[in-house]
Amino acid sequence: MTEYPEVEILLAEDNPRDAEMTQRALRKTNFVNKVHWVKDGEEALDFLLRQGAYADRPASTPRLVLLDIKMPKVDGIEVLRRIKSNDHLKSIPVVVMTSSNEEKDVIDSYKLGVNSYIVKPVEFSAFAETVARAGLYWILTNRAPTS
């Protein structure tokens, strides 16, 4: 047994408060076993490509990636582009989380094959519900092809 056998969802979020609330919301659905949290885009890519700190991670891909757009170092859009241009990764559903409607324009302009996006509301309950619904949808109803 390695350190990361049950990873189901990769959460890339630089804000620890949002990360905690997201994790809590997902956990409350009782369907999500494991959420791995990375604090920026670089770490997200290291994790997905099993490089850097994650070089010895077992060869498993998350069932869903939740990407915040605004992150230090490598931003969410760049991570998205790398995922969708990688043959092994591009089948993973990616849900982009934005802080405002302004960023929706950015997502639209990239058209990178994002599966869904969430505008993070200020209200926690709405936020939690949105996150949980998106996570559940992609995990439960849209099964990724087994690699």
Added chain:
Amino acid sequence: MKRFAIHKVRNKLLAGVLLTSLAALVITGISLLVYDLRSYNALRVSDWMTQAEIIGRANVAALQFEDRQFAEKNLELLKFRPDMEMAALYSAKGALFASYVRDGISRDRLPALPETDGIRIVDNTLNLYKRIVDNGEILGAIYLRVHYGFYERLWSYLAIVLAVSAFALAVSLLLSSWLQRTLTRPIMDVSAIAKRVVDSRDFSLRATKTTEDEIGSLVDTFNNMLAEIERQTRALEESNQALASQIANRAEAELALRESERRNRTLINASSSIVWTTDKSQRFDEAQPAWQAYTGQGEDESRGTGWRRAFEAEDREKLSSQWNAAQQEKIAFECELKLWHAASNAYRFVSLRAAPVLDEHDEIVEWIGTISDLNERRLAEAEIKRLNADLEERVLKRTEELEATNRELESFSYSVSHDLRAPLRAIDGYSRMVEEDYGDRFDEDGRRMLKVVREEAVRMGRLIDDLLSFSKMSRKTMDTVQNIDMTALAKDVAASLLREQDAARVRFDIWPLPAVHGDIALLRQVWINLLSNALKYSGTKPKSEVLVTGEEVNGDAVFRVQDNGVGFDMKYAAKLFGVFQRLHKAEEFEGTGVGLAIVHRVIVRHGGSIRADARPGEGATFHFTLPKRSIHD
């Protein structure tokens, strides 16, 4: 004279006719007379010869038998011939044998002896002698003397001829007067017309043609002649008029020319321009006082081509090439140069204009030109140019500053949306977590306070969202300007609002609206904000009634949105369109006070205006105007 001539013609005609008649009558009369008298004479002579024979025969016996008595009785019978004056019988021996003498006539006239046979007419008497012969034997002779009556007959005949002539002349007079009437009347008419034409100079008069003979053709010819004269007279008059008007024009032109000359002289004298002349090869050949006064050149100095030295060195070549080109083309030219000005002891900007004076063969005789001082104007223009450039630079700088500010604003908005919302989300989320995980350890008041924290966080989030959308509206470039059917747009917005409402208690009444030119996304926001505002503030009424009307006024589209809501006090109207300005308490109507600020901003950006009209409790009406053609076209 003409009338007289006509009269003469008439008289001639008359005289001709009369003379002709008279001559015929006289010749005829004389011929008749001569003939008659001759035949009368022959008749009488023959008559009396026969008578003499008869008497001779009757008296043969008496002579043979010398029966004087018988003879006397026989002769006596002659008294029945009234013209018989006397008769006598002579014996063979020549002695008077018997005689008859009409009473009253003397017997002495009886010839004593018979004369030889024959007839002798003496004193209007016919004296006839004839021998009486019987069987070759001369028995005697007879003598008859008869009143001849020649003159009586002559006179009576003459009288008849005269009477007939007189009658014939009278008839011919009548005839000729009729003739002259038919002949001369048309001529008289023509003559009268001619006289009227001459007197009145009315060439439209025409003689009347009454006959188809030579006179008729004369009338025709006369009329044709009159027509021709009329035509020529008219042509002459027209030509005269044209000539007169030409003369008048010429006089006018001469007057204008004199006036123009006078003004030109005055202008030249009064003008600050320098007027100069050169010969055909651009040389000063006479004194140029104005030139010399301006440039300070002496007459000798400027003579020939010396004047060129008064221009700034680098301008001389330009002037020469332009002038030579104009000399080739024989046209006027104009160029701007710098000329030495003695009084300012400096070169000044001048405009030189020159025109060639051409002779009748289109050859240049001389050049006349002016030089106007442009210095002040050029300096002012340079100053204006400098100011403009300065202004442009400042505008550019300002624009750059504004663009920088905009960029800053954008990044500010971004960090507001991202960085401000994140803590709010945390405040809300963590108070929620506290409530969820530790709520049972709080008392009622503690839970209420926690709820307030979360509510305020949510409200602040909304404020941030509205502020962002307002700044987004303000910054949005109007790059999708198009013609917009405002009726359809307002109805579409109303329909989508109705979906979120209890449709039964809302009534939208949208009349046909004028179309406008603008950004459909921004104008959609205007309708959303105005109509949702109308619904919001009439939400306290049993039924919301919103009336939307519009019309075109002076080429602008004017719209009205009227509701039956709570209205507001007009003394706060000035605050209505400010950001975060609210006229109602948050407890009464929710909102952040950005909606109308957005409406105002969008309408102003379209070149329009908006105002509101309201009274508390009596609804509000928003009037807004958009130009048919946006200022951003």
